[in-house]
Structures are given as C-alpha cells and as structure tokens.
C-alpha cells in the first residue's frame with residue numbers, strides 16, 4: 001500500500017472528502033471554467049481580485065480525488081497572495097507534478113507538496129493541474145466580471 | 150452473447166479450454182507493478198494472439214510489397230494475402246460477396262464513410278437520421294456533421310433506466326423523413342445487446358436502411374449480415390484480436406454501388422484524365438491509396454483465430470465469465486451497476502460509492518488490473534445515468550472467473566484506502 005499512500009496522502013483524501021472554498025463566490029470579479037476533455041472532469045475557479053491581490057477565491061466542479069483535492073488546496077494557498085505570486089505558484093506546482101525542468105520536490109510549498117507523488121503517475125498529472133490551469137485563465141481574464149447570485 | 154439464429158451455446162462448457170487459449174496471447178504473461186496482468190479493457194482494444202503477431206511479422210519478412218500494382222512475385226503474394234483476408238472477413242460476416250467488404254481504418258472511418266457518401270447524397274434539409282441515446286461518439290459526430298451540412302435533423306431513440314432502447318419511441322421516430330437509422334450492436338458503455346434484427350426489420354418496413362455499429366458486437370457474437378439484413382455493418386480489427394489501424398465496412402452491393410467515392414487517389418480509379426475519372430469497381434472504389442496491407446492481413450489471421458476457437462464457444466465462455474462478474478460485483482457493498490439491460494454482452498460498467506472512477510482505475514492498476522475509467526466516448530450515456538464517469542470491466546475469450554475475483558478484491562482495496570466508501 002505504500003506506493004499508493006504516496007499518491008493518496010491523508011491531506012488529499014481529506015480535501016477530497018471536505019473540499020474547502022467550494023461553491024460560488026459572492027462578489028467574484030474573475031472567473032474561468034476548465035474541463036479535461038479526456039475524462040470529463042470540470043472545474044470553475046472564481047476569484048475576487050483587488051489591487052492585484054487575491055482577496056477571495058472559490059471553486060466548483062466534479063472530478064477525481066486528485067483534481068478536487070488539488071483545487072481545494074490551491075484555493076487555500078492563494079488567499080491574500082499577489083497575482084504574480086499566484087502565477088509563480090502555478091509554475092512551481094506544474095514543475096513539481098509534471099516533473100518538467102528537472103522537477104522539484106515541493107520544498108517551501110507547504111501543503112501543495114502533498115501532490116509531489118503525482119509525478120510518479122503520469123496519467124494523473126492533468127487531474128492535479130486542471131484547477132491550476134483554470135486559475136491562470138481566470139487571472140488572465142482581467143475584469144471579466146461574473147454575476148454572482 | 151446470444152445473437153442471430155446460429156446454434157447458441159452449443160458445445161459443452163468443458164470444450165473451451167481457457168488455459169490453453171491464454172497461452173496463445175504472449176502479453177498475458179506480462180506483469181504490471183509486480184502483479185500478473187489482469188486485462189479487463191478489451192472493449193478499448195483486445196490483445197493479440199501469437200498467430201496474428203507472427204502473421205504480420207511474416208508478411209513483412211517474406212511478402213512485403215504493394216498490392217494490385219506489381220507484376221512481380223512479391224506483389225502477387227501480398228495481393229493474394231490481402232484478398233484472402235477479404236474472403237475470410239466475408240465468411241466471418243456471411244456476406245454474399247467479397248466486394249461488399251471494404252477495408253477502412255476502423256469502425257470510426259466506416260461510419261464516417263457512410264455518413265458522408267450515403268448521407269451526403271440522400272439527406273436534404275428537413276430529413277432525419279435516427280440514432281440511439283447509447284451511441285459511442287463515433288456514431289454521433291459523423292451524423293451531426295452531415296446533418297449540419299445538409300440541414301437535416303438528428304433524432305435520438307431514448308434509453309430506459311435499465312439501459313435498453315425504448316422500442317415504442319423508436320417506432321414513433323421512424324417517419325417519412327427518416328433517411329437512415331444507425332444503431333450499436335452492443336453498447337460500449339452499458340453492455341446492452343440491442344435487438345438489432347427486430348429493429349432492422351422495423352426500419353425496413355418503412356423503407357429505411359440501417360447501419361449497425363458492430364465495434365462491440367463482432368468480437369462477441371456470430372454476425373450474419375444476410376440474416377440480420379443490415380444495410381451496413383462496421384467494426385474495428387483491433388477489438389477483434391487484430392492489428393490497430395484497420396476496420397471493415399460491410400455494405401450491400403447495391404447501396405455501395407450507388408454511393409460516390411469517399412476519397413480520391415490511386416487504386417480507386419479505372420481511368421483518369423483531367424476531364425473525367427472513371428471509378429474502379431467495388432470494393433476498390435472505396436479503398437483509395439495504399440491500404441494498411443499488413444493490418445488487413447493481420448485481421449485475416451485474427452478472424453481465422455476466432456473462427457478456429459469457434460465464435461459460439463467464445464461467446465458462451467464470455468457469457469459465463471460475465472454472468473459471474475455481474476453476480477460477484479452486485480455483492481460488493483456500495484457498488485452500483487450502470488446499465489442492467491435485458492441482454493448484456495462482454496462488459497459491465499459501474500460506480501463505487503463516491504470514489505471517482507479515475508481513482509479506482511489508478512488503485513486497480515497497482516494490482517495489475519487494467520480497466521477503463523471515464524466516459525467511454527459516450528458522454529450522452531453518462532448524462533443519461535447522471536454520472537460523470539464509470540469503471541468498465543470488459544471481457545474477451547481469455548478472461549477467467551478468477552480474474553473477476555482479483556477485480557473484486559481490488560475494489561476492497563479501494564474501499565480500505567478511501568476509508569469505507
């Protein structure tokens with residue numbers, strides 16, 4: 001079971017069971033949707049950005065444990081971060097799970113390091129990065145205000 | 150699968166020696182993550198027996214040449230092997246004539262060919278194409294494309310909660326504007342065996358031709374296209390123990406004759422000038438360019454292999470394993486079968502608690518078990534059953550009840566990892 005525990009760490013299982021910041025975001029001013037056409041996973045990321053800082057963030061969607069937990073931990077790691085820092089986190093997260101540019105072991109990335117095991121499961125890299133790609137689209141879609149209920 | 154009128158489940162169960170069959174498939178000796186491979190993804194593609202692998206290698210080693218072109222010895226050998234494969238496929242489908250067998254790239258291309266060449270000529274604005282709610286995307290999108298182009302309308306036969314087509318609705322959909330019906334023999338997402346003989350007869354009473362997507366049918370049933378009276382039957386070699394990149398379109402000669410060519414190029418012509426081109430006879434009119442010669446020859450070997458085992462014996466064996474799988478999986482707490490059709494062949498689709506299919510797939514993979522997880526290129530089916538994805542275990546001639554047990558044990562491992570399900 002040890003191998004699988006590297007992938008399905010307790011933190012990941014926990015965030016999958018109880019996703020944080022899940023649902024619509026009142027006052028969101030940037031939003032994007034992402035799908036993984038291969039598996040049909042869907043995610044929407046909502047942001048409230050003020051003075052180039054992420055002051056509010058949430059996500060909605062359906063997917064596997066890796067994609068839901070990744071989205072959930074992502075939202076936690078973004079609050080009160082600058083947009084530049086959020087982009088930088090995207091790069092480092094991607095490097096860690098996709099093992100590109102020599103990879104990294106997630107040092108200094110806090111809870112996000114729990115996803116380092118994904119790099120041993122190439123078929124699951126897209127699950128872990130779907131929310132992050134959607135985040136980047138939301139960050140880039142400046143002032144694309146979404147209506148909130 | 151019981152199908153057509155052929156002697157069903159003939160021969161005693163003991164006659165099918167699955168251990169010996171397994172020895173014909175070199176890949177079944179592989180291990181995955183240190184565990185023996187349990188290959189239950191046959192609906193995606195089946196493994197290849199040694200006879201197919203050796204036939205393809207043998208072709209390249211001793212016969213490789215282009216076909217229908219050279220007068221030299223190798224070209225003769227290759228041409229004969231290629232045309233022998235056509236004969237083998239004709240016998241396999243019990244088609245009336247060799248020229249009704251067109252080699253294409255796969256079921257997908259076969260359906261595209263009919264949508265384009267039959268639909269392209271016969272569809273006008275307001276006409277209708279009838280398909281079912283359990284199609285693989287490859288029996289949806291080609292029809293959508295041609296319908297869009299012609300202003301025709303795609304009509305969909307609904308599927309009930311068990312995963313069977315609603316026959317009354319089907320009958321209502323057959324109308325004066327219906328130009329063609331396209332149906333799956335067996336659903337790749339639910340395992341449903343459709344009553345195609347009856348459905349073909351219904352359409353024919355209204356004068357409407359029928360295409361059968363046999364991608365999941367031909368590997369598991371004796372198909373007799375004359376008895377079925379289908380107008381077109383499509384299948385892929387790679388799901389029938391043959392090489393990838395090859396498939397078959399069976400079409401009634403009269404219909405194929407009346408259709409324009411699919412692609413232009415070499416081999417599909419009789420004479421070419423810059424003013425006009427005279428097309429070649431069937432089936433060559435539809436086989437433009439150098440085909441997948443090795444693939445076709447490999448398919449011929451696959452058909453011979455399957456015929457050698459006896460398709461009824463294979464179907465009976467698969468039915469036994471499948472019945473055991475349904476029974477065994479139904480007993481797994483938290484597991485829900487998606488699709489409980491009146492007649493099922495070759496596969497089961499299920500969800501397990503609220504664990505996503507991909508997570509299940511990854512965990513089973515660690516046990517050496519290959520299953521398909523996802524929407525199975527049948528998103529409308531997933532929508533119909535309100536699930537984003539399923540796990541699908543699909544069986545072939547070499548699978549065993551013991552492998553079903555390994556699958557069930559693997560699911561217990563999923564339960565442990567995800568704390569109870």
Ligand SMILES: Cc1ncc(COP(=O)(O)O)c(C=O)c1O
Pocket residue numbers: 192193254255256257258285287288333335336337362364365385526
């Ligand atoms: C029912 C059905 N139709 C069509 C296809 C398409 O077959 P291919 O991809 O070999 O062309 C498949 C393959 O998954 C299938 O299951």
